[in-house]
Every structure is written in C-alpha cells, then in structure tokens.
Amino acid sequence: MxxxxxxxxxxxxxxxxxxxxxxxxxxxxxxxxxxxxxxxxxxxxxxxxxxxxxxxxxxxxxxxxxxxxxxxxxxxxxxxAGPRNHRRNRFGRWLTPLLRPLQQWNRRAASRRNVAHHYDLDETLFRRFLDSDLQYSCAYWPRRELTLEQAQAAKRAHIRRKLCLRPGQRVLDIGCGWGGLAIELAEQAGAQVVGLTLSGEQARVARQRVRERGLEGQVEIRLEDYRDVPETFDRIVSVGMFEHVGTRYYDTYFRSVHEHLAPDGVALIHTIGRVTPPGVTNPWIRRYIFPGGYIPAMSEVMAAVERQRLASADVEVLRLHYAYTLAEWFRRFQRVRGAVAEEKGERFCRMWEFYLAVSEAAFHWRGLVVFQLQLAHEQTAMPLTRDYLYRPPVLGPTVEPSRTAASA
Amino acid sequence: MxxxxxxxxxxxxxxxxxxxxxxxxxxxxxxxxxxxxxxxxxxxxxxxxxxxxxxxxxxxxxxxxxxxxxxxxxxxxxxxAGPRNHRRNRFGRWLTPLLRPLQQWNRRAASRRNVAHHYDLDETLFRRFLDSDLQYSCAYWPRRELTLEQAQAAKRAHIRRKLCLRPGQRVLDIGCGWGGLAIELAEQAGAQVVGLTLSGEQARVARQRVRERGLEGQVEIRLEDYRDVPETFDRIVSVGMFEHVGTRYYDTYFRSVHEHLAPDGVALIHTIGRVTPPGVTNPWIRRYIFPGGYIPAMSEVMAAVERQRLASADVEVLRLHYAYTLAEWFRRFQRVRGAVAEEKGERFCRMWEFYLAVSEAAFHWRGLVVFQLQLAHEQTAMPLTRDYLYRPPVLGPTVEPSRTAASA
Structure with missing residues (x-):
C-alpha cells in the first residue's frame, strides 16, 4: 500500500x-x-x-x-501536503471546526502551562541555536546572504519603523521573550517599555539583560498575562506570541489591544500565518512543541480585528523569511547536537531537529508565512504611504550602525 | 425628536x-x-x-x-456614523446577513445592467471632473499637495511596480475603464494587455485612445465578462472593479484569477474596502449610483482568496487617499456645475455632488479605505521584501518623467 x-x-x-x-x-x-x-x-x-x-x-x-x-x-x-494537492487530503477535514476550539482552550492557567512547556526550557538550549540576541521569531532577510545576526537586527529595525515611535513614548511588548526587542526599542528609540512574558525563565534572563545594560529606568519586565495589564500605551508590539492565543481568544486579544492603545496609538502584531483556509494545528507539534498553539489564516485574524474596531493600516506577508531563519537554526543546532544529546538525550535531539526541519519545510511548501499587521484607531496615525519603512534601507545595526540609528 | x-x-x-x-x-x-x-x-x-x-x-x-x-x-x-459610535446604530443590523446576498445577485445579465447604469453615462460627464487620463479610482498621494494628474500617474506607477512586469508579458486588466492603465502598461512596461469592460461607452472610448496612440498591436479592449475569458495571463490587474462583484461571486472571481494566472504569475486587485465588519451597501448609493455594488471587509475578501488557493503576498491599506481624490473630483465638478445642470438638470447635479461628497466623508470618518491585494500561486513570484516598490520614490511621470520611465 x-x-x-x-x-x-x-x-x-x-x-x-x-x-x-x-x-x-x-x-x-x-x-x-x-x-x-x-x-x-x-x-x-x-x-x-x-x-x-x-x-x-x-x-x-x-x-x-x-x-x-x-x-x-x-x-x-x-x-x-502542498496547498495545490490539498484536496487529495481526505483526513479530518470535517473535524476541523470541532477540533479547533478544544485544542485552544487557553485560559490563564492553561496559557501558563503551555508557555512553561516550551519556553521554560533551559535558556542555554536556546542560546545554542538562536542568534546572539536570542530572537526566537522570524528574521527579516532583505538579502538571503545576510548572517542570522544581521537578519534578526533587520527584523528589529523593520518592526521599530512600523511602530512610528517617538522618544519617551510608552510601549507594551506582549510576549517579550528574552527581552531583545524591548531593549532595542529603549536604546534605539528612547521608548519606555513594559515587556510581558508568562515564562519565569524568560523573565529572569530578560531582567538580567536589562540590568546589565543599565536600562532599569526604561524597561520593565513583567511575569503577567496580557489580559491583566492595567495601563494604556502609545504603542503595542507583539512578536511571535499571537500563535499561542488560540482562536477562542482572538476577540479578547484584540479587545485588549484596542483598550490598551492610546487614541493616536499604533500596534504591530507579528505572527505566523497560513495562506490556506483555517485548519487545525498539526497534532505532533501540538503534543510535543506548542500545546495550545494555532496558526491563523488572515481571514480569521482580520475578522477579529474588524469586530474589535481596530483599523488595519498595512498587512505585510513575509514569505520564505521564516524558512531561511529555520534553516539557520537547524544548521546551528546540528553543530552543537553532540552536546545537547549528552545533556538531554537522543530522543530530545530528534524531537528538536524534527521540529525545526518540518517547520522549515512547511514555510517552503505548505503555505506558512508571517503576517505583520499594523493596526491603529485613527486613519491618520501613520504616514500616508509606506515609503518611511524603506528610507534608508533596513540592513540592521550590525551592517551599518550609523544608518540604522538615524532611522530611530 | x-x-x-x-x-x-x-x-x-x-x-x-x-x-x-x-x-x-x-x-x-x-x-x-x-x-x-x-x-x-x-x-x-x-x-x-x-x-x-x-x-x-x-x-x-x-x-x-x-x-x-x-x-x-x-x-x-x-x-x-463613525466606527466608534457604531454600537449606537440600532437600525437593520440583524437584517445584514439576509440583505447582502439579495442586493448582489450579479449574474452576467445583471452585471451588464448594473455597469450600464453608471458607466454608460456620457463620457463627457466623466471628462468634466476626472483627471486627463480618466482614472476613475483612488489616486495615490505620496504628498497631499500633488495635482490630481500627478497623483493618478503615481497610482498607475505604483500598481505597475506591484505587478513586477517584464516586457512582452501578457496582462489581463479586469474592468479596464477608459483604458488608461492598459495603455500605461503597454507603453511603460512593454506589456501585451487585454482590457475587459462591460460598458459599451468605455470600450468605445478606450479603443479610440488605443488607436490614437498606435497601440493596436499591444492593447486589445474587449466587451466581455471576466467569467468568460478563455486564456491565461502572466499578470492580472483589476482596479476599482471588485466593488461590483458582490459577495456571492467572490469565489467565482478569485477562481477566475486562479485559473487565468500563469504558475509564476502575479495579480494585483485594487478595491475599496471597509475596516469595519461586513455590512450592507448604503441604500441610496445602491439605488442611484452603484446597483449591485458592495464594499468588502478584508476578512471577507481574504476568506475567498484562501478558499481559491491564491497566496497573498502583500495587502496595502490606502487610508485617506480616496478622500483626497474625491475632494478633488468634487472641486472640479463644482467648477462645471452650471454646464452639467443645463444638460442634465439640477436633480442630476444634486445627486452627483451628494455622491462625491458623502463618499469623501465616508473615507474620512466611516472607516472606508482602499485595499491593494498582491496575489500569486508561488511564494517566489515576488521579491523577498517590498523595497522594490519604493526605489526610486514613485512620483508619477508628470513630476519626473525620466525616473518613472526607468522604473518600468
């Protein structure tokens, strides 16, 4: 057979x-x-x-x-499994609408458990395959031949531009990871940043990095759920966190963005997406890598954005960028595989390398992409056209520090 | 009361x-x-x-x-009527899902009637308030102080760039109006263009303009429904036509785009959109201006794009641009109002100026925008990042003819 x-x-x-x-x-x-x-x-x-x-x-x-x-x-x-032969796939299509809500019952307690499952893994594992800034999300590759460090710096700079930040503005970073973007926004754009994470490990490392850079007056890292934040902010940024929200909570999420964003505010949501219709999370990924996770179609995200009365200003679809990022993570992981296997065992290594490789393949061949949604209350919050994102070209501070600093 | x-x-x-x-x-x-x-x-x-x-x-x-x-x-x-006080509006919300399909029963015959209602109006009326190229859709305003002619030229150039055209490629222009964009793509990018319209008046004028420019070998204007086109094309462009498709036919429309687009093809759909949730067409506009018309929310368009297996590469949301365009149309119409009133009567003038002014206000205050959707089959059809759209800046040939020609 x-x-x-x-x-x-x-x-x-x-x-x-x-x-x-x-x-x-x-x-x-x-x-x-x-x-x-x-x-x-x-x-x-x-x-x-x-x-x-x-x-x-x-x-x-x-x-x-x-x-x-x-x-x-x-x-x-x-x-x-490509989008073109999707119709051949007979399994489980009618189950989709039933399965999805069950898989993403991400109440506060479940969210903490789900996050701990992945992100409370020892920081040293992530240091072994991520870039030096510990950016655990899709990099931005204006040219394929950049180093991972350069491409992650270009990603931070691109997001910073999309936020249209002015010095002294207050920024909420929902899902701040190990603090790299929060630190950049404070240092490069003079922002006051509150970073949220549900991972104790990430909060510990992020706070330590903030102290090392003397940014305690500018960056506050909180172990807090986005549903519990009391203040409003001039800017909201959320990179690689929306994948953990779950469709059941899309309205809650964007209601939070709506409520915590100042009237002339700008928000930038960076999330993995699918160009195919709404589906279900791969069961292996759900079990071993991201419990409670879900990759949305643009139609699902935008329906919630519209219901919560946020105006979308720009939707960039980053194709292939995550495939390049994952290829580099896979390569770096292979270089240290022996050490990881000694610590965590062969089974863990096989799980991790399968996760990286199957994700790369899905970004190449299965219609996965990254959406960067720029949202606001007011049509006038952003410039008339998108030229400001490309003048001068974003290459990241590693390549041309003077240029990037000037764009802040 | x-x-x-x-x-x-x-x-x-x-x-x-x-x-x-x-x-x-x-x-x-x-x-x-x-x-x-x-x-x-x-x-x-x-x-x-x-x-x-x-x-x-x-x-x-x-x-x-x-x-x-x-x-x-x-x-x-x-x-x-702003998006912020929408919840105060008690009228007709539960009717929305019932009314929408009935209002947009745009079979072929109905489409021809609907188009004739508006676009078969004497070309001289449109010449009186549009720019000299007869662009009857939202212009692109990198700066507010451009002339309408400059802003329409910038729109054509911006769309041309998004199509990533190479000389000799075949382009389908669905809803070609009076032929301005088709002529530009032929002259500036060396494309072979088939322009479709359902308006006999538009076809007559467009063919005459093509002849005057000696482009009979490059531009073919057809009085044909997009559902009846037999060939495939390297590029598909559709500006200001999707508003007439109707939600019932979104899948038909994007299936046509899918089927008529070459494997490495690129499509660009430019349409009015709403940042608010799906609604119904204003009844006055439906009765007097655009029977069968409907302004979609992004969630509705993208759901059909996803179902028809087209990959979205970029969604630009042009805010305020149409308000500026309509303000200019209104101003030009006022200048010739006396002559129009003599020909067509006071009631027609009042209808027309109300249409222009209420549309402008809706783009300013009621969450109307323009979506430019760039679609493809393959993730590799477009460059990795959007820099190519902004190098050098689009200003339109009226401002800097040499630059714009170089970008073709």
Whole structure:
C-alpha cells in the first residue's frame, strides 16, 4: 500500500526507501534526492495510518533515520501536503471546526502551562541555536546572504519603523521573550517599555539583560498575562506570541489591544500565518512543541480585528523569511547536537531537529508565512504611504550602525 | 425628536439648522460649522426616519440646501456614523446577513445592467471632473499637495511596480475603464494587455485612445465578462472593479484569477474596502449610483482568496487617499456645475455632488479605505521584501518623467 501511494505521488524530487534487510526502493526522480532508512519495520504502517502525527513520533523513537532530514521533509511536503494537492487530503477535514476550539482552550492557567512547556526550557538550549540576541521569531532577510545576526537586527529595525515611535513614548511588548526587542526599542528609540512574558525563565534572563545594560529606568519586565495589564500605551508590539492565543481568544486579544492603545496609538502584531483556509494545528507539534498553539489564516485574524474596531493600516506577508531563519537554526543546532544529546538525550535531539526541519519545510511548501499587521484607531496615525519603512534601507545595526540609528 | 437627537449627539463640530420660517437652532460648537437650510419641512421627519436613504433622497429633491455640502456631511458622519459610535446604530443590523446576498445577485445579465447604469453615462460627464487620463479610482498621494494628474500617474506607477512586469508579458486588466492603465502598461512596461469592460461607452472610448496612440498591436479592449475569458495571463490587474462583484461571486472571481494566472504569475486587485465588519451597501448609493455594488471587509475578501488557493503576498491599506481624490473630483465638478445642470438638470447635479461628497466623508470618518491585494500561486513570484516598490520614490511621470520611465 505504501509503495502504491509513493509510486503515484512522488512527482517532485525522489525518495529512496531502505528497509532493514537492505532492500531498496526508489520513487520519483530528480532533485532533491531524499533517503529514508527504516530501522523498525513497524514504523512504516504507523506513518501510513496517521502521517501527520506518526512521522514525527516514529522519528523521535528512532523508527527511521535519514542522512538529510531537510531534504526528506522537502520531498514529503512538496508531494503530499502542498496547498495545490490539498484536496487529495481526505483526513479530518470535517473535524476541523470541532477540533479547533478544544485544542485552544487557553485560559490563564492553561496559557501558563503551555508557555512553561516550551519556553521554560533551559535558556542555554536556546542560546545554542538562536542568534546572539536570542530572537526566537522570524528574521527579516532583505538579502538571503545576510548572517542570522544581521537578519534578526533587520527584523528589529523593520518592526521599530512600523511602530512610528517617538522618544519617551510608552510601549507594551506582549510576549517579550528574552527581552531583545524591548531593549532595542529603549536604546534605539528612547521608548519606555513594559515587556510581558508568562515564562519565569524568560523573565529572569530578560531582567538580567536589562540590568546589565543599565536600562532599569526604561524597561520593565513583567511575569503577567496580557489580559491583566492595567495601563494604556502609545504603542503595542507583539512578536511571535499571537500563535499561542488560540482562536477562542482572538476577540479578547484584540479587545485588549484596542483598550490598551492610546487614541493616536499604533500596534504591530507579528505572527505566523497560513495562506490556506483555517485548519487545525498539526497534532505532533501540538503534543510535543506548542500545546495550545494555532496558526491563523488572515481571514480569521482580520475578522477579529474588524469586530474589535481596530483599523488595519498595512498587512505585510513575509514569505520564505521564516524558512531561511529555520534553516539557520537547524544548521546551528546540528553543530552543537553532540552536546545537547549528552545533556538531554537522543530522543530530545530528534524531537528538536524534527521540529525545526518540518517547520522549515512547511514555510517552503505548505503555505506558512508571517503576517505583520499594523493596526491603529485613527486613519491618520501613520504616514500616508509606506515609503518611511524603506528610507534608508533596513540592513540592521550590525551592517551599518550609523544608518540604522538615524532611522530611530 | 430631531432636536433631542442633535442636542445629544453633535459633539464634534457644530450644526446650524435653519427652518423655512427663519427660525434657527444651533447644535454643538467648534469647527467645522455646518449649515442645513430646510426648504421643505416634510424633509426633516423623512431624514429622521431613514437617514441612510433619505438624506441623499431629500437633497436630490431640493428638500434642503447647504452652503458647504462637504462640511455638512463631515459633521453628520463624524457624529452619527463613525466606527466608534457604531454600537449606537440600532437600525437593520440583524437584517445584514439576509440583505447582502439579495442586493448582489450579479449574474452576467445583471452585471451588464448594473455597469450600464453608471458607466454608460456620457463620457463627457466623466471628462468634466476626472483627471486627463480618466482614472476613475483612488489616486495615490505620496504628498497631499500633488495635482490630481500627478497623483493618478503615481497610482498607475505604483500598481505597475506591484505587478513586477517584464516586457512582452501578457496582462489581463479586469474592468479596464477608459483604458488608461492598459495603455500605461503597454507603453511603460512593454506589456501585451487585454482590457475587459462591460460598458459599451468605455470600450468605445478606450479603443479610440488605443488607436490614437498606435497601440493596436499591444492593447486589445474587449466587451466581455471576466467569467468568460478563455486564456491565461502572466499578470492580472483589476482596479476599482471588485466593488461590483458582490459577495456571492467572490469565489467565482478569485477562481477566475486562479485559473487565468500563469504558475509564476502575479495579480494585483485594487478595491475599496471597509475596516469595519461586513455590512450592507448604503441604500441610496445602491439605488442611484452603484446597483449591485458592495464594499468588502478584508476578512471577507481574504476568506475567498484562501478558499481559491491564491497566496497573498502583500495587502496595502490606502487610508485617506480616496478622500483626497474625491475632494478633488468634487472641486472640479463644482467648477462645471452650471454646464452639467443645463444638460442634465439640477436633480442630476444634486445627486452627483451628494455622491462625491458623502463618499469623501465616508473615507474620512466611516472607516472606508482602499485595499491593494498582491496575489500569486508561488511564494517566489515576488521579491523577498517590498523595497522594490519604493526605489526610486514613485512620483508619477508628470513630476519626473525620466525616473518613472526607468522604473518600468
């Protein structure tokens, strides 16, 4: 049965299947040439019966291996899961509207648990594969050949411009991570920043970084839910946090943005999105990586934005940028894989590298993108046209510090 | 009753109500200072009972006058119809989902009738208030002080850039109007353009302009429905036509775009939109100006884009630009009002100036905007970032012909 499926469906690139007894079958032709070495024959029927979950699960368990995980996932996702052959996917489409709300019941307590699951992992793990500023979200690549550090600096600068910040303005950063963007907005734009996180580890590290830079008077890191903030702000920024909100809470989220944003305020929401219709979260990702997480379609986000009476001013769709970012994270993770395996074990390493590689493939081949939504109350809060975002070009301070500082 | 409403609700600007017997009442204070002179006392209860329709209707009939129609509509829309006080509006909200499909039953025959109603009006009327290129859609104003001609040229150039055109590529222009954009894409970018219109008048004028410029080999104007086009194209552009499609046909429309767009193609849809949730078309506009028309919320458009498997690459929201355009159209119309009144009568003039002024006010105060949706099949069809749209700045050929030509 597997062979029939593969014979029929491998049309782009090729796949070599190597069984434990050495028997080899080849499907399709051309590049990339992917290889899947079966270690446990029972893994094959498990993947066929429930590929969305079992591909990752059997990889974690060592049921199969490959010399190039990225190439293998490229071939699998290009041939079996692209937006163009979506209609072939018979599984679970009618379940979507039932499953989604159940998967994202993110009340305050659940949100804390979900965040702890991922972000309370030891900071040293993240230091091993992220850039030096610990930016754990999509970088901005004006040119593919930038370093990850440069591309993350360009991302911070691009977001800073979209906020149209003036010195002394108060900024709320919902989901501040390890504090990199909050520090940048304080240092480069003279802003007063309140950063929110639900991760104790992130708050500890962010506060330490704020102290090291002498920014205690400008940056306050709070271990607080966005639903509990009392003040209003001139600007609101939220990068890579909306993915954890859950569709049930989209209205709550944008009502918070509406209520906490000053009348002439500007908000910038940076989130992973899908160009395909609303769906469900991949079950393997939900179980092991992001419980409670959901990647929205633009129609879902905008419906909530409209209901909560926020005016959208610009929606940038960053295509491929996260694929480049994840490719770099994967490469850096591979360099330190031995050390991570010693600390956390082989199973953890396999889980982590599968997460990075399958995410990269999804950004390339499965219609995942990043939305940057610029929102406001007033039509006059932003300049008339978007030229101000591109004068001078954003390259990030690592490349041309004087230029970037001038744009603050 | 009217006075109670006005006393309570005029909070921004002021309104002076002058009755036929000379009695004057003033509501609110400050600027703008609007004046409504009642000529027919029966007009007042009619407006109060059904303001959405009767304000325009009674104005057309001469039931009231004003020295400054734009100021009056600004005060009325700021105080009674802004997105912020939407919840006060008790009328007809539950009717919305029932009314919308009925109002937009735009089968082919109905579409032709609806188009004829507006666009088959004598071309000379449009020549009297549009720019010299007959651009009957929102201009692009990098600076407010541009002339209308410059701002329309900047719009054409901005759209041309978003299409990422290469010489010789085939372009479909759905709703080509009097042919201005089709001619520009042929002359400035070396494209082969097929322009579609359902208006016999527009087709006649557009073909004549194409002949005058010697572009018969490059531009073909067809009197054809977008649902009947047989070929595929490298690029699809549609400016100010989507407003006539109707929600019932959004999937048909984007399926057409999907099917007629080459695999590496780029499409650019320019349409009026609302930042408020889906609603219904103003009944006066529907009756007198645009039968079958509907202004979509972004959530509605994007849901259809997602279902039809088109990937959105960029959504620009042009705020205020159409208000500036309409202000200029209104000003030019006032200059020739005497001549139009002689030809078409006072009632027509009042209808036309109310349409222009109420539209301007809606773009300023009622959450109307313009969406420019850039769509594609492939994530790689466009450059990685949007810098290419802003290098060098778009000013339009009237300002700097050499620069604009270089950007083609």
């Amino acid at each position: 597997l062979q029939r499926i593969l014979n029929e469906d491998v049309r782009e690139g090729s796949l070599r299947l190597i069984y434990p007894d050495g028997v080899t079958r080849r499907f399709g032709s051309g590049s990339p040439e992917a290889v899947l070495e079966v270690a446990d024959p029972k893994a094959v029927p498990r993947v066929v019966s429930d590929p969305e979950f079992m591909l990752g699960q059997t990889y974690m368990e060592g049921g199969w291996s490959t010399p190039d995980l990225r190439a293998l996932l490229e071939v699998l996702l290009r041939n079996f | 009217l006075q109670r409403i006005l006393n309570e609700d005029v909070r921004e600007g002021s309104l002076r109500l002058i009755y036929p017997d000379g009695v004057t009442r003033r509501f609110g204070s400050g600027s703008p200072e609007a004046v409504l002179e009642v000529a027919d006392p029966k007009a007042v209860p009619r407006v109060v009972s059904d303001p959405e329709f009767m304000l325009g209707q009674t104005y057309m009939e001469g039931g009231w006058s004003t020295p400054d129609l734009r100021a009056l509509l600004e005060v009325l829309l700021r105080n009674f």
